[in-house]
Amino acid sequence: MAGGGFSAGPGGREFEAKITPIVIISCIMAATGGLMFGYDVGVSGGVTSMSPFLKKFFPVVYRRTQEQGINSNYCKYDNQGLQLFTSSLYLAGLTATFAASYTTRKFGRKPSMLIAGIFFIVGTILNAAAQDLAMLIIGRISLGCGVGFANQAVPLFLSEIAPTRIRGGLNILFQLNVTLGILFANLVNYGTNKITGGWGWRVSLGLAGFPAGLLTLGALFVVETPNSLVERGLLEQGKSVLKRIRGTENVEPEFLELVEASRIAKEVKHPFRNLLKRRNRPQLIIAVALQVNN
Known part of the structure; x- marks a missing residue:
């Protein structure tokens, strides 16, 4: 077992919890979803600037990049097919989120x-x-669906599996891996752009399989969160998993609080309609404004 201590619950109560290996491994494996998201976001910009890639899929754009009279990158890359390649991931991710x-x-x-x-x-x-x-776009749509599912499940998984006192640190692993993924994508593109033979872009796109494989393997071996099990009425399994991830038999106080939180959540009717009520408008406006700012 790793270091022990007490974890503060939502009501300020202290719950016994250890930082167990299963928590660390689960969080690291799950956070690879952020790495995959960041890599997919970062890799497209570099790939679309590679001449062999443009020559194969967007010959009109390639010819514009070779013309000396066009200095504006906006004019060079103004192409609906190219825009569909980059935006299809985000559109698919938005749709898949539901x-x-x-x-x-x-x-x-x-x-x-x-x-x-x-x-x-x-x-x-x-x-x-x-x-x-067509094959390229279908692949991007599939990646976008993966982004939608990963962005929905991974941060929630991280926040629920971690002891409260280190929840912020472990949950930020997702965002950290997003930025690392973007960094790795740019470094990979820098290297593959120098590959002769015109297949460097395939290496850039194919290396996304590494974090994808890690996430898939991680999803096979990690435990389900106690919160999810309790929400679905699997109380005994939820308590058993809670004992494993907390590294202690003394989980009754935290378990009872999970049960109570689940009960209260189920009593909430029409959550989306409640968002539009006057008392919730400031929070809603701030949340939307943050996304627009990004």
């Missing part, structure tokens, strides 16, 4: 992470082996 929300709530965090990993693997294979634009 299905991911239902899956995460109804079946648990673990299945949603597994689905995300499968989508990532399929998308990576299609992109790396793409022979035409």
Whole structure:
């Protein structure tokens, strides 16, 4: 067992909890979802500037980049097909979030992470082996679906599996891995752009399979969160998992608080309608403004 201590609950109560290996491993594996998201976001910009990639899929854009009279990058890369390649991931991610929300709530965090990993693997294979634009776009849509499921399940999984006193530190692993993924993507693009033979872009897109594989394997071996099990009425399993991840038999106070929190959550009717009520408008406006600012 790793270091022990007490974990403060939502009501300020102290719960006994140890930082167990299963918590650390679970959080590291789950946070690879952020690495995958960041890599997919970062890799597209570098790949779309590679001449062999443009020549194969966007010859019109390639010809513009070779013309000396066009100095504006906006004019060079103004192409609907190219815009569809970059935006399809985000559009698919937005759409998949609704299905991911239902899956995460109804079946648990673990299945949603597994689905995300499968989508990532399929998308990576299609992109790396793409022979035409349609195959490329379908691959990006698959990656976007993976992003939707991963972004829904992974942060929730991290916050629920971690002891409260280190929850912020472990939960930030997702955001940290997003930025690391973007960094790795740019470094990879820098290297693959120097590969002769015109297949460097395939390496860039194909290397996304590494974090995708880690996320899929992690989803197979991590435990489901006690919160999810309690929400679905699996109380005994929830208590058993709570004992494993906290490294102690003394979990009754925390378990009872999870049961009570689940009961209160189930009493909330029409949550989306409640968001539009006057008392919730300031929080809603701030949340929307933060996304627009980003």
